[in-house]
Amino acid sequence: MNIAWNLFTPWQSLVGGLLIGAAAALYLLGNGRVAGIAGIVASPWRALRTHVSLGPERNRLAFIVGLLAAPWAWQLIAPLPKATLDVGTLGLAAAGLLVGIGSRMGNGCTSGHGVCGLSRFSLRSLVNVLAFMATGVVTVFVLRHLLSGAA
Amino acid sequence: MRLLLALLSGLIFGLGLIAGGMTDPAKVKAFLDIFGAWDPSLALVMGGAIAVGVVAFAVARKRSHSWTGERMEIPAYTTIDARLLGGGVLFGAGWGIGGFCPGPALVALGSGLAEAGIFVAAMLAGMWLYDRFLQPPG
Numbered sequence: 280m281n282i283a284w285n286l287f288t289p290w291q292s293l294v295g296g297l298l299i300g301a302a303a304a305l306y307l308l309g310n311g312r313v314a315g316i317a318g319i320v321a322s323p324w325r326a327l328r329t330h331v332s333l334g335p336e337r338n339r340l341a342f343i344v345g346l347l348a349a350p351w352a353w354q355l356i357a358p359l360p361k362a363t364l365d366v367g368t369l370g371l372a373a374a375g376l377l378v379g380i381g382s383r384m385g386n387g388c389t390s391g392h393g394v395c396g397l398s399r400f401s402l403r404s405l406v407n408v409l410a411f412m413a414t415g416v417v418t419v420f421v422l423r424h425l426l427s428g429a430a
Numbered sequence: 431m432r433l434l435l436a437l438l439s440g441l442i443f444g445l446g447l448i449a450g451g452m453t454d455p456a457k458v459k460a461f462l463d464i465f466g467a468w469d470p471s472l473a474l475v476m477g478g479a480i481a482v483g484v485v486a487f488a489v490a491r492k493r494s495h496s497w498t499g500e501r502m503e504i505p506a507y508t509t510i511d512a513r514l515l516g517g518g519v520l521f522g523a524g525w526g527i528g529g530f531c532p533g534p535a536l537v538a539l540g541s542g543l544a545e546a547g548i549f550v551a552a553m554l555a556g557m558w559l560y561d562r563f564l565q566p567p568g
Contacts, residue, residue: 295450296478302443304486311496345440350541363456374528379556385517398483410518418526
């Protein structure tokens with residue numbers, strides 16, 4: 280194992296994590312719901328497709344608006360950190376498709392199972408998290424080290 | 431009040447994702463690249479979030495209703511089956527290819543990153559595909 284100390288940002292990442300935890304806590308204690316983002320997106324998206332009233336979805340929609348507005352709020356104080364992508368349109372489309380199907384099939388994502396599930400010591404969530412972490416690691420290994428040959 | 435709380439939760443969540451480095455797909459991939467030049471930062475994002483989350487859920491369990499009077503809905507599923515595992519596998523593959531998961535992709539979309547738009551559109555299509563063709567009946 281070879282730690283990339285030049286990329287390591289322990290304090291920023293810890294602060295980011297604490298903020299995420301605080302946000303999940305606010306949503307849970309304030310509105311009584313788990314802040315699982317896949318579910319927060321999937322539920323109004325389903326209502327939209329099935330022409331069901333979006334009324335019951337308004338808290339989820341407000342949460343999504345908050346997420347979308349976060350870069351704007353950040354920019355008021357500091358420049359946004361860069362985002363670097365190394366996949367093309369096709370790769371992004373495949374990635375999105377897999378994340379969409381996978382989050383519905385497994386009933387959660389990095390926030391729903393990862394943050395919220397592990398915070399309530401759910402074995403079910405732990406199984407899902409271990410599955411996506413392991414597959415994520417294997418996928419990056421295959422793409423980066425087996426297929427491209429570059430380290 | 432509920433709407434404002436939800437908006438604020440989303441906003442703080444998004445700021446946390448930006449601060450933590452989750453909105454940079456290269457950083458996510460560096461976290462998953464444990465056999466290459468490994469950047470363990472995102473473990474601290476997860477750890478920090480869970481540290482607060484554990485307290486929040488412990489408090490929430492003692493309450494029947496939220497501050498705004500909504501019934502406290504904490505998931506009670508315990509089923510561990512092939513779907514849970516398969517869903518995780520597909521999700522992890524997509525996460526590894528794109529370096530995005532749902533929250534950071536939405537935040538990146540909010541910053542005007544066109545690539546995040548492609549990812550989010552495909553994610554919505556994937557959710558539709560699952561609901562339409564793959565969901566077990568009943």
